[in-house]
Amino acid sequence: MTDPLSEIVTLLQPEAAFSKISSAAGPWQVRRVEAGRPFYGVILEGACRLAIEGREPLILEAGDFLLIPASSGFAMSSKSPPARDVDSVPTMLPGGEYRLGHPDGPPDVRMLVGYCTFGSPDAALLVSLLPKLVHVRGQQRLSTLVQLVIEESRTQRPARKVILSRLLEVLLIEALRSTTGTTASPGLLNGLADARLAAAIRCMHESPTRAWTVAQLAKEAALSRSAFFERFSRAVGMPPMEYLLAWRMALAKRLLQRDGVGIADVAERIGYSSASTFSVAFTRHVGLPPARYAREHTAARE
Known part of the structure; x- marks a missing residue:
């Protein structure tokens, strides 16, 4: 798991x-x-x-x-x-x-x-x-x-x-x-401390390529769609789909820093149907295209 x-x-x-x-x-x-x-x-x-x-x-x-x-x-x-x-x-x-x-x-x-x-x-x-x-x-x-x-x-x-x-x-x-219970500030530990939210968070991490919806994640958490959305946002500090996007982009950045991993391959590994769709999402989220991001990080290592 x-x-x-x-x-x-x-x-x-x-x-x-x-x-x-x-x-x-x-x-x-x-x-x-x-x-x-x-x-x-x-x-x-x-x-x-x-x-x-x-x-x-x-x-x-x-x-x-x-x-x-x-x-x-x-x-x-x-x-x-x-x-x-x-x-x-x-x-x-x-x-x-x-x-x-x-x-x-x-x-x-x-x-x-x-x-x-x-x-x-x-x-x-x-x-x-x-x-x-x-x-x-x-x-x-x-x-x-x-x-x-x-x-x-x-x-x-x-x-x-x-x-x-x-x-x-x-x-x-x-x-x-070792930190027991919830903390005063929203974050991942608050989400994982809630058994229902933890089930949805683990689903996102286990299957980032799946086309998750709020309704599907709510079902995994055994909550109604509205209750899940409100509970997740309050505990983690961001809405569930925003968390999923942020997690996918973090994975994409790690993959783009590896030699020999193409844009299409990265797109497929994090759940995008095409390289162009991924490039648009990555550029909007990060502020520069994935190819340029990969080049800059390759140059920084040299």
């Missing part, structure tokens, strides 16, 4: 761009304002405070995993933030660990934090299907995976980049599937 969540994480093409071990003691605060950079972290010991724009502050504890797929403004600080709203300047300790707040004495918190990159040309679309915040507590499997990422990132062994990418894929899948 096709697993939509695994497919999306694989399509994201995550890579470990940067990670570091940080510790802190006393009052401290760091803020991040850059948008679009996927931020992740795990609390190794102690506790700290996370404040994200538009959300209630959250206390992170040892063993917690945090993922913000598209970083917007957020701040991490001591459990009681410093009186002055000023960012702390980290100092490097022997061994490469960064220290915030008081430089001496035992830390109040120790954590692995880092950024990853998503290589997919459709990263914005795919990230929009994920929760704005993933917070997982008490999952030993995640801690084990994070430890593997730490160990691999510190070495220069052969195939290091490939191993890190695969570990990040597994880490993201494990974190996302």
